[in-house]
Amino acid sequence: xxxxxxxxxxxxxxxxxxxxxxxxxxxxxxxxxxxxxxxxxxxxxxxxxxxxxxxxxxxxxxxxxxxxxxxxxxxxxxxxxxxxxxxxxxxxxxxxxxxxxxxxxxxxxxxxxxxxxxxxxxxxxxxxxxxxxxxxxxxxxxxxxxxxxxxxxxxxxxxxxxxxxxxxxxxxxxxxxxxxxxxxxxxxxxxxxxxxxxxxxxxxxxxxxxxxxxxxxxxxxxxxxxxxxxxxxxxxxxxxxxxxxxxxxxxxxxxxxxxxxxxxxxxxxxxxxxxxxxxxxxxxxxxxxxxxxxxxxxxxxxxxxxxxxxxxxxxxxxxxxxxxxxxx
Amino acid sequence: xxxxxxxxxxxxxxxxxxxxxxxxxxxxxxxxxxxxxxxxxxxxxxxxxxxxxxxxxxxxxxxxxxxxxxxxxxxxxxxxxxxxxxxxxxxxxxxxxxxxxxxxxxxxxxxxxxxxxxxxxxxxxxxxxxxxxxxxxxxxxxxxxxxxxxxxxxxxxxxxxxxxxxxxxxxxxxxxxxxxxxxxxxxxxxxxxxxxxxxxxxxxxxxxxxxxxxxxxxxxxxxxxxxxxxxxxxxxxxxxxxxxxxxxxxxxxxxxxxxxxxxxxxxxxxxxxxxxxxxxxxxxxxxxxxxxxxxxxxxxxxxxxxxxxxxxxxxxxxxxxxxxxxxxxxxxxxxxxxxxxxxxxxxxxxxxxxxxxxxxxxxxxxxxxxxxxxxxxxxxxxxxxxxxxxxxxxxxxxxxxxxxxxxx
Numbered sequence: 001x002x003x004x005x006x007x008x009x010x011x012x013x014x015x016x017x018x019x020x021x022x023x024x025x026x027x028x029x030x031x032x033x034x035x036x037x038x039x040x041x042x043x044x045x046x047x048x049x050x051x052x053x054x055x056x057x058x059x060x061x062x063x064x065x066x067x068x069x070x071x072x073x074x075x076x077x078x079x080x081x082x083x084x085x086x087x088x089x090x091x092x093x094x095x096x097x098x099x100x101x102x103x104x105x106x107x108x109x110x111x112x113x114x115x116x117x118x119x120x121x122x123x124x125x126x127x128x129x130x131x132x133x134x135x136x137x138x139x140x141x142x143x144x145x146x147x148x149x150x151x152x153x154x155x156x157x158x159x160x161x162x163x164x165x166x167x168x169x170x171x172x173x174x175x176x177x178x179x180x181x182x183x184x185x186x187x188x189x190x191x192x193x194x195x196x197x198x199x200x201x202x203x204x205x206x207x208x209x210x211x212x213x214x215x216x217x218x219x220x221x222x223x224x225x226x227x228x229x230x231x232x233x234x235x236x237x238x239x240x241x242x243x244x245x246x247x248x249x250x251x252x253x254x255x256x257x258x259x260x261x262x263x264x265x266x267x268x269x270x271x272x273x274x275x276x277x278x279x280x281x282x283x284x285x286x287x288x289x290x291x292x293x294x295x296x297x298x299x300x301x302x303x304x305x306x307x308x309x310x311x312x313x314x315x316x317x318x319x320x321x322x323x324x325x326x327x328x
Numbered sequence: 329x330x331x332x333x334x335x336x337x338x339x340x341x342x343x344x345x346x347x348x349x350x351x352x353x354x355x356x357x358x359x360x361x362x363x364x365x366x367x368x369x370x371x372x373x374x375x376x377x378x379x380x381x382x383x384x385x386x387x388x389x390x391x392x393x394x395x396x397x398x399x400x401x402x403x404x405x406x407x408x409x410x411x412x413x414x415x416x417x418x419x420x421x422x423x424x425x426x427x428x429x430x431x432x433x434x435x436x437x438x439x440x441x442x443x444x445x446x447x448x449x450x451x452x453x454x455x456x457x458x459x460x461x462x463x464x465x466x467x468x469x470x471x472x473x474x475x476x477x478x479x480x481x482x483x484x485x486x487x488x489x490x491x492x493x494x495x496x497x498x499x500x501x502x503x504x505x506x507x508x509x510x511x512x513x514x515x516x517x518x519x520x521x522x523x524x525x526x527x528x529x530x531x532x533x534x535x536x537x538x539x540x541x542x543x544x545x546x547x548x549x550x551x552x553x554x555x556x557x558x559x560x561x562x563x564x565x566x567x568x569x570x571x572x573x574x575x576x577x578x579x580x581x582x583x584x585x586x587x588x589x590x591x592x593x594x595x596x597x598x599x600x601x602x603x604x605x606x607x608x609x610x611x612x613x614x615x616x617x618x619x620x621x622x623x624x625x626x627x628x629x630x631x632x633x634x635x636x637x638x639x640x641x642x643x644x645x646x647x648x649x650x651x652x653x654x655x656x657x658x659x660x661x662x663x664x665x666x667x668x669x670x671x672x673x674x675x676x677x678x679x680x681x682x683x684x685x686x687x688x689x690x691x692x693x694x695x696x697x698x699x700x701x702x703x704x705x706x707x708x709x710x711x712x713x714x715x716x717x718x719x720x721x722x723x724x725x726x727x728x729x730x731x732x733x734x735x736x
Contacts, residue, residue, distance in 0.1 A: 124385050127607035297547065
């Protein structure tokens with residue numbers, strides 16, 4: 001049971017990161033029905049900027065927490081600029097074009113950002129400065145680190161903050177109005193372009209936070225880290241119902257847990273020697289407690305996409321997706 | 329907006345991505361006629377291949393530095409071959425540690441008519457590249473590819489100056505079994521030719537020493553999240569964990585293992601046996617046990633170490649002394665037969681009796697180095713320190729080994 005609990009904790013941490021990234025996808029989709037495939041790269045740039053800031057300032061002898069906060073702040077500023085720039089240069093000129101056009105641009109932007117990052121931060125795996133002293137807390141046989149706790153708590157705070165923004169502020173009301181019908185929103189005096197730009201900027205800021213989370217959690221960063229993370233977060237957004245903010249949260253956390261449990265148990269479940277009639281067929285491999293494992297935990301990355309396919313086949317609108325009209 | 333439309337957009341995106349991935353060209357492995365007449369200016373090209381970009385670029389650069397040092401020394405010595413003064417040129421290529429790119433650059437070197445090749449760094453790139461060199465008749469010496477398969481393919485042109493995994497695996501496994509006396513060991517690999525090869529050898533040796541081994545766990549060479557695997561292992565409480573893979577994945581593995589409170593001894597092969605592990609795993613790296621095929625760079629000959637330090641202003645990281653020796657082996661064989669024609673100097677290379685920066689080198693019938701050494705290290709205070717050397721099946725402490733090398 002403690003193993004199961006540990007896997008769930010691992011999954012929750014991973015899922016919180018997916019959820020924060022998925023928010024960026026879902027907010028943009030909610031407003032302009034565009035899948036911003038460049039969002040994963042924004043996350044990567046967030047991690048890289050934080051890395052540079054923290055490494056540069058670490059020499060100055062600042063306390064670890066101040067360093068991390070400074071790193072996050074700088075990463076957020078840079079990512080917001082990137083998010084605004086991408087929207088202004090790559091998507092706004094295509095407003096009103098067939099929906100496939102901005103999608104292709106999104107893929108193009110993602111490739112450009114990735115390679116710019118490669119030029120700036122090299123192809124190498126970067127060891128993220130491990131300035132936070134890892135502390136272990138044990139309960140019920142499972143352990144959780146201070147970094148993991150911080151990630152989960154931050155994720156909840158971000159969710160609450162975003163909900164407040166969308167449902168309690170004038171900007172949020174404008175966002176919801178634009179999501180429902182941008183033409184009518186424009187007629188009502190809402191500056192639609194400004195609202196869309198604001199959505200991109202907020203999504204990018206969340207991406208920056210997610211990037212720092214990933215960097216601190218795994219201790220490494222690389223210019224390619226955004227693509228697989230972005231795709232998984234996208235799967236999470238679809239799972240929760242794309243365009244739906246609570247959906248992104250639920251989808252992200254669920255996907256993280258599915259992935260952790262899947263990777264943790266797939267090896268045991270596909271060990272053919274566990275199944276009596278198959279074991280007798282595989283006498284040689286299974287004799288004396290041998291194993292014949294069909295799929296190992298290296299299939300971890302597959303689960304997100306299996307989930308994506310299942311959702312698209314059986315419930316294309318996602319788990320919370322029936323409220324299609326209430327997108328942002 | 330209908331959901332059907334949404335689905336079709338995702339499909340279109342997936343197709344676009346798939347097309348982009350298929351766009352990479354696969355080189356047609358066409359055989360060049362085995363002729364390399366020395367050009368009139370008597371410039372002899374020697375190829376070097378290692379990943380100069382990517383997660384292990386620092387190791388690739390180190391290998392290249394070793395080869396470059398040998399080339400420059402040979403040029404400074406104004407060697408004469410066939411009555412003409414020779415200028416050796418190093419053609420350095422980047423294979424990105426990717427088997428596809430590895431064959432592409434191998435073909436490039438064959439087309440450029442190099443007289444010999446030093447490399448590749450990885451087993452995964454060396455093995456697919458070796459038939460190309462064999463067809464072209466170009467000798468290739470790897471200073472770091474340790475997968476046994478490399479020299480088991482029967483190519484007369486393939487050599488290596490490091491130990492094989494089936495020597496390295498048993499060495500670290502034996503050391504683990506006798507020094508740490510674990511009852512239960514977990515073995516993980518990264519599903520590459522190298523990682524799987526060394527993990528298989530470790531498992532075989534441990535089982536022979538009556539140590540129980542858990543069913544193999546696998547990641548990939550890009551895995552960053554090991555928590556699921558490690559949590560599963562934690563439940564079985566192994567006394568030691570062996571990982572066959574590189575440091576970019578091994579670092580996070582060890583860090584996450586300690587975060588989960590796993591107290592087992594972590595042991596690695598040569599791919600994750602560098603000081604980089606301290607950066608990648610942080611304080612968690614302390615106490616790791618790892619092996620390197622060959623001898624530590626700091627045990628190489630003093631002449632080499634001084635020259636390397638003088639030229640590059642850093643110390644060699646890992647296999648530089650071996651690529652240095654490999655390059656010198658090629659040059660020595662060319663000098664001996666007075667020709668840079670691979671067909672002429674290849675037989676001489678095969679029966680080399682050479683004394684280099686890494687000690688005496690002679691090849692067996694397969695092209696492997698006879699009596700190759702393997703060194704066991706442990707991480708202490710952020711640096712890996714050699715603790716023992718395994719040679720010809722017997723283990724001796726590092727201090728004794730240095731004495732046998734005449735003080736290192």
